[in-house]
Amino acid sequence: MADHHHKETFLTKYVFSQDHKMIAKQFLITGMFMALLGMAMSALFRVQLANPGKAYPILETLLGKWAPGGVLDPNFYLALVTMHGTILVFWVLTGGLSGTFANFLIPLQIGARDMASGFINMLSYWFFNLATIVLIWSLFVETGPASGGWTIYPPLSALPQAMPGSGLGMDLWLIAIVLFVVGSLLGGLNYIVTILNLRTVGMSMQRLPLTIWALFVTAILGVLSFPVLLSCGLLLIFDRTFGTSFYLSDIVIGGEALHYSGGSPILFEHLFWFLGHPEVYIILLPALGITSEVISVNSRKPIFGYKAMVASLLAIGFLSFIVWGHHMFLTGMDPFLGSVFTFTTLLIAIPSAVKVFNFLTTLWKGNIRFTTAMLFAIGTVSTFITGGLTGIILGDSALDINVHDTYFVVGHFHIVMGLSAIYGMYAGVYHWFPKMYGRMMNKGLGYLHFWGTFICAYGVFFPMHFLGLAGLPRRYYQNSSFPMFDGLADINAVITFFALAGAVFQFIFIFNFYYSIFKGTKASKNPWQANTLEWTTPVERIHGNWPGELPTVHRWAYDYSKPGADKDFILQTEPLKEGEEEH
């Protein structure tokens, strides 16, 4: 394949490309665009929460009827939080994160020329792209985009009478998700097949870098759970469009008794969270994989407890399928069932704790190099600790009575899943940028971006725990309706200050990214002195990855600072010396 040079046109090289590296960049740049959109939405609703009811004439200029007199409309506020959640969960942290790094790293790190099927891989991106277009289109319809929360519980999402966002906006949301799921499944199947079948000579499963293990488990989770979301969404489309009653029963709205009978909204919640909980790990695991790799490389030490790291990935992946009920403790389900879900949920803390301890031990007695990627990878460890711990409260059904659907939840999942995954994504971009574009990203700007982000993000999300423990429900347009929440205005102002400041630092990243693509200093072949196979490919990034033969692997990916070696890293392609033990 390497010497088979078919003619590349602009269209086959940049648009309908079948090269995994180009597809990865397409996912990345689409994801970045959506991330900016999602962030802009959060900036809008944060401004409203800090100064409820204050008029900003510029908002009316920008948003028209959604901000009459410069004050955000309550329905549009809900549309913003809904779209923010949808975009960040699916478009950025699933499509943008898995799509980018699974595509980019799997062939490069296992020693393959490309994905098992380049064509299906291309389709995967274009379904994602189409889904993006439909989702953005939904922002511009008369009745506004979907507004029932990213979890779109019916009947709210099923009935156009219930809120304006449940009209055409909801239809488009569902179509976008269906397209998105098709794209994810095509991608996921390809990743699994590629990892199982296209590993180069010597690359046994026990020698896979942890990034690949994480992406492998992620792809399996996706393939097993996304079809459930698909059917869940299709049934909702049926209820909305064809008058079936899967999720609806006994409803009177606008003074009119509806014909629906015998359905259950709780069924929707079960189906939704059967995807929804694995989805959390679909988001988190790739970030943990990237973090493992980046921390090992920059500590100049092998990752501690490789086998335990793989086992904990598998354990988390397995457990993630039997915990979904913890989102539903207060739906009126049998308390005994609640007990079972409490038990399984809290078990996840064990493999998570193992991961944290192994990260810490990897840093211990290291020779730590603080590249920007390393700063972000360590950030992931910090947020995984901070956010993971509050999960022990939320997973406990008895305590969930206090904090369910409050800002405590918002703080928890933004730290443990949002920040950890975003930091993992940034770590990945900074670390593999030289392989993606053959240039280095600017170091100083990277440092500035990291510190601004890290400090502001904790400033945004940590105070939310206090709001939640004060009993403040999430998704409130303003907190001033009930005097019991009057004291919380200061906390909201602090959060909004950090949110807006944090947003500014993201533009430094965007600038650095595009500046470095065109003007960055030229990268060498292996700038971080890492062991994995991608660093044996030429800087020029050719179709087929390696110019001659595929590399042969002789050792695991983590021989850093191995005693007896003359350098502190040994490429996976280097044969074992006589008498050398594997590790």
Place this chain on the structure above:
Amino acid sequence: MIEKIIYVIMPIAVVALLVQITRVTELLSKINKEEPNKVTTRDNDFQGKLYFIVLMAFIIFVIWQMIVWGPLLLPAASSVHGEIIDGLMNFTMNLILIVFFVLTPLLGFFLYRYRAKERKFAYFYSHNNKLEIVWTIIPAIVLTGVIVYGLRVWDQAMNPDLTNASVVEVYSKQFGWTARYSGGDNTLGSANYRLIQGPNQLGIDLSDSTSHDDIIVREVHLVKDKPVLLKFRSQDVIHSAFIPHFRVQMNCVPGITTQFGFTPTKTTSEMKAQEGEDFEYMLVCNKICGGAHYNMGMKFIVESQEEYEMWLSQQKNIKNTLLTL
């Protein structure tokens, strides 16, 4: 017009400025015979120390928040099961805070202590089965404790003693709450959504004689130390009845009746003395339900038996309201 031109030119100028600054810094490092964008020993030294300082500052920020914002948190629970939940909450919160206050500085310390210096090699340490078994088993033991304690509290909260409990229905719709007392027979008359019409907003079956003594009200009065069983229904979408001070929360789902039983332990006036004159127990909606979700609440009042009976005697039951129409 000039303003608009400035809006367009400003971002371009900022980007151009950033490009120049970035190029100059990269050129400067070239002049200093450094490879630009390569992490130097000086960088490692500085970043390692900075990370330690920032993580410690984060710890201080957390403590500051606990001191300054701690008083804003909910006061101790005003219900029997709520006090038990508070005990579990304090236990779990202390546990996770200890772990947090140990692990975060430890992470910072490692970053500071092991920042790269001139030394060539790190310590090759790929695994230690004993150590890994230890830190699998210790979390497992701790979590077993948390789970057992948690499940006992859950069991107590979900299965309270409800003999002699009065039954009150809490009915939700966009965007308000209504309550219905079951009257002298302590039985709620049956209801059906198809009967919702005109003034019969709860769809009560008036042919069911147990409904005749039911009382429909817009605020709920409860008796101190007397158990109550709330039964929840919804007319349109999912709502959630959240009464933070009682540690009570339950979803209201159309087509299904859900319930939550509890015993209030502090009267509203006792709470006013403790929390300030404008204190009220509030039930607030805690499941996104539409545009006015943020504005959907109902007052709860806890009082003595005498005050309660006085209030109840002033309310009209269905026989005197809906049936007379």
